Amino acid sequence: MFATLDQIFVLFKQWLVGLLPAGLQPVAGVLLCVVVIIGLFPGLFALTVLLERKGLARIQNRIGPNRAGPFGLLQPIADAIKSLTKEDIVPLSADGTVHFLAPLVLVVAVFMGFAVLPMGRNMVLVDMDASLLFFFAVGASTELSVFMAGWSSRNKYSLLGAMRAVAQMISYEVPLLMSSVAVVMMTGSLSLVKIVEAQNHYTWGLPHWYIFTPWGFAGFVMFAIAATAETNRSPFDLPEGESELVAGYFTEYSGFKFALFFLGEYLGMFSISGLGTTLFLGGWSAPFAFLGWVPSWIWFFGKLMLSICVFIWVRGTLPRLRQDQLMNFAWKFVLPMTLLNLFVAGLWRFLGDGWQRWVVCSAILVLAYVIVGRVEMRRQHVGPRSYRYAE
Amino acid sequence: MNIPFYLIAALTVLGGSAAVLLKNTVHCALALTIAFAGLAVLFLQLDAQFAGFAQILVYIGAVAILVVFAILLTRGSETPKDGVFSHTWLAGLAVAAAVFSVLGWAVLQSVPGLPYTPAAAPIVTVNDIGKALMGRYVLPLEIVAVLLTAALIGAVIVAMHEKEGTK
Amino acid sequence: MLGEGILKGLAETAKNFAGSFVSAERLTTVEYPEQRIAPIEATRVFPFLVYDGPEWEAGLRCVACQICEKECPPKCIYIEKSKDKKPDAVGKQQFYPAKFDIDVSVCMSCQICVEVCPFEAIKMDTEFELSTDDRFGGLLHDRKQLAKSNEYYHHIHPTEAAEVDARLAEEKAKAEAKAKAAAAAPKPAVPAAKPAAKPVEGEA
Numbered sequence: 153m154f155a156t157l158d159q160i161f162v163l164f165k166q167w168l169v170g171l172l173p174a175g176l177q178p179v180a181g182v183l184l185c186v187v188v189i190i191g192l193f194p195g196l197f198a199l200t201v202l203l204e205r206k207g208l209a210r211i212q213n214r215i216g217p218n219r220a221g222p223f224g225l226l227q228p229i230a231d232a233i234k235s236l237t238k239e240d241i242v243p244l245s246a247d248g249t250v251h252f253l254a255p256l257v258l259v260v261a262v263f264m265g266f267a268v269l270p271m272g273r274n275m276v277l278v279d280m281d282a283s284l285l286f287f288f289a290v291g292a293s294t295e296l297s298v299f300m301a302g303w304s305s306r307n308k309y310s311l312l313g314a315m316r317a318v319a320q321m322i323s324y325e326v327p328l329l330m331s332s333v334a335v336v337m338m339t340g341s342l343s344l345v346k347i348v349e350a351q352n353h354y355t356w357g358l359p360h361w362y363i364f365t366p367w368g369f370a371g372f373v374m375f376a377i378a379a380t381a382e383t384n385r386s387p388f389d390l391p392e393g394e395s396e397l398v399a400g401y402f403t404e405y406s407g408f409k410f411a412l413f414f415l416g417e418y419l420g421m422f423s424i425s426g427l428g429t430t431l432f433l434g435g436w437s438a439p440f441a442f443l444g445w446v447p448s449w450i451w452f453f454g455k456l457m458l459s460i461c462v463f464i465w466v467r468g469t470l471p472r473l474r475q476d477q478l479m480n481f482a483w484k485f486v487l488p489m490t491l492l493n494l495f496v497a498g499l500w501r502f503l504g505d506g507w508q509r510w511v512v513c514s515a516i517l518v519l520a521y522v523i524v525g526r527v528e529m530r531r532q533h534v535g536p537r538s539y540r541y542a543e
Numbered sequence: 544m545n546i547p548f549y550l551i552a553a554l555t556v557l558g559g560s561a562a563v564l565l566k567n568t569v570h571c572a573l574a575l576t577i578a579f580a581g582l583a584v585l586f587l588q589l590d591a592q593f594a595g596f597a598q599i600l601v602y603i604g605a606v607a608i609l610v611v612f613a614i615l616l617t618r619g620s621e622t623p624k625d626g627v628f629s630h631t632w633l634a635g636l637a638v639a640a641a642v643f644s645v646l647g648w649a650v651l652q653s654v655p656g657l658p659y660t661p662a663a664a665p666i667v668t669v670n671d672i673g674k675a676l677m678g679r680y681v682l683p684l685e686i687v688a689v690l691l692t693a694a695l696i697g698a699v700i701v702a703m704h705e706k707e708g709t710k
Numbered sequence: 711m712l713g714e715g716i717l718k719g720l721a722e723t724a725k726n727f728a729g730s731f732v733s734a735e736r737l738t739t740v741e742y743p744e745q746r747i748a749p750i751e752a753t754r755v756f757p758f759l760v761y762d763g764p765e766w767e768a769g770l771r772c773v774a775c776q777i778c779e780k781e782c783p784p785k786c787i788y789i790e791k792s793k794d795k796k797p798d799a800v801g802k803q804q805f806y807p808a809k810f811d812i813d814v815s816v817c818m819s820c821q822i823c824v825e826v827c828p829f830e831a832i833k834m835d836t837e838f839e840l841s842t843d844d845r846f847g848g849l850l851h852d853r854k855q856l857a858k859s860n861e862y863y864h865h866i867h868p869t870e871a872a873e874v875d876a877r878l879a880e881e882k883a884k885a886e887a888k889a890k891a892a893a894a895a896p897k898p899a900v901p902a903a904k905p906a907a908k909p910v911e912g913e914a
Contacts, residue, residue, distance in 0.1 A: 210730045211727050215737060215741070295608055341670070342669050465723065469723040521712070
């Protein structure tokens, strides 16, 4: 019974595809999955936007949207209708083709990332050998669309936003990759399905998720920081800092193209949360052995939404960084820590089972964190900003 | 070969020629990206997953962005009035032809040397590539790493020099 | 310790989040169309023209001097001076505005027109629900829409209106005293009236 519930989507797909002639079955199977992904995540996007508006409102002691439908539940629909019916304005001096292509490239690239995420037991669109690499490859191509949007708008705010976004994404992609490499080292595979399976074991009813190891915890923290920066979320939302750049690289987009950028941003958040879940939080595996009967996809989406809530919580808490702080943080703190984490992960592997490796690895990481933190804090001088050329 | 191959090849060639022929430098860079993407898909069609994804990650994710940054930071995005062609285009053509002929010669020479076994294409996993890089090809890998480190240090020194001058 | 502040901040926002569900006094906003905040006396939104007496057209204090029109930074005031004259509040023959329009969409609520007006004729309103579905005509308020009685002014800004009334009454008394003095000393008034008039002007 529970096994059927666990596999209900897989069985449904098999039944539906089975109705078709044999020649069409492989194509139909893939198409069906693609349609589900394309339908599911924008739906989740609508839900998340509402959740975010409500959550941020509560953090600021407001009520939040509550007019459209009961408790404002129809707000996403109202927003969608609004953005669909708005006039699509393209600036006269804009580069028409590139301006048009930019949101499409972004959304297509972001959607491709979902193809390799295992969303449940046997629920992955493409199980390939190098799926982690695929994920990062398509993630890297979103940078280009951001640049295209900023450059083609012929607007200083857009271009500044795009330059900021690209510089930030490149800087934080390195720690993002490096923190995932530790997981790859441990699993010995780039396949996300295998990474989840490697974590789906239990000792005394507790799971073997990578976050519950010293290197995994450090890696997860670094991954979360880099992921926040990679998705341009607050406190790393400099590329679209409303107070400085109107809306950053999509300043000159209106109507449905703006909605596409908005969608792309949230989809990026979903996919990176899904990746973090897969790499460190055990993907679709249950948090306790006795909860193993709950369908695997519930765990995956539960963890996904949990990390989205953390994203919202962080957004409601932290102010925006300055550009130099952002770069210093990436290159002087996050990157060295991830490199050290790689070393620690290797040590963990070769120290063998036993309590020694826990002590040694934790000690190295905590020590490094304290030392790097002390150094960073000491150099922090609060005062009026000094300029290099203006004085 | 098959139809997808020709389609992708045509796209790659189109992108490549657009990168050479277009007037606006940023358009050239974007067209170059199309050529990179086409190459990546060609790799994937040959079942070389690692090479294909690395191509996307490195070339589209980093090299294209670097090119675009270089163009914007040097004000190269403004199209010059007196045409985009350099005065020394003849010499450039000669160099390009020479490089092309060397590469073409090398490719043509190497084809008969390979054993022609179309049926047994080996499945190369990322694991195998990693083992090869860390085993048989560890020396080239390390040399490349040293070269890149040298380049990185050189870049840092170039960037630092200016700062000392202004102080 | 690095990251300590982040954790403290997260705890604070979590407290706010949970607290907003538990205690209603945490919520700082009201649900606007149904609930309203009590009016604040110093609110200023959009100018209006003050009139005395029951008739708005007869009682307008404005004499169409056009100082506000010239001073308005976004140039949202349009005045046309009348051809004829009529007695103003103190009984003096004055021009009056044949046309006095203010554009809501241009006005930036700076109150400069109020500050420069020598006749206390233009004041700031607290009415803020000025939106309309007519983008052109509806946002241009003419003098009939702008005219509001002195009682209304007392209602929305009691302190300020009392000060203004006191000032006006003082001026009126002075003007009457001056008129009386001029009537009492008819013949040699020409050299004598001048030094008497000076301080009045200086005070005004």
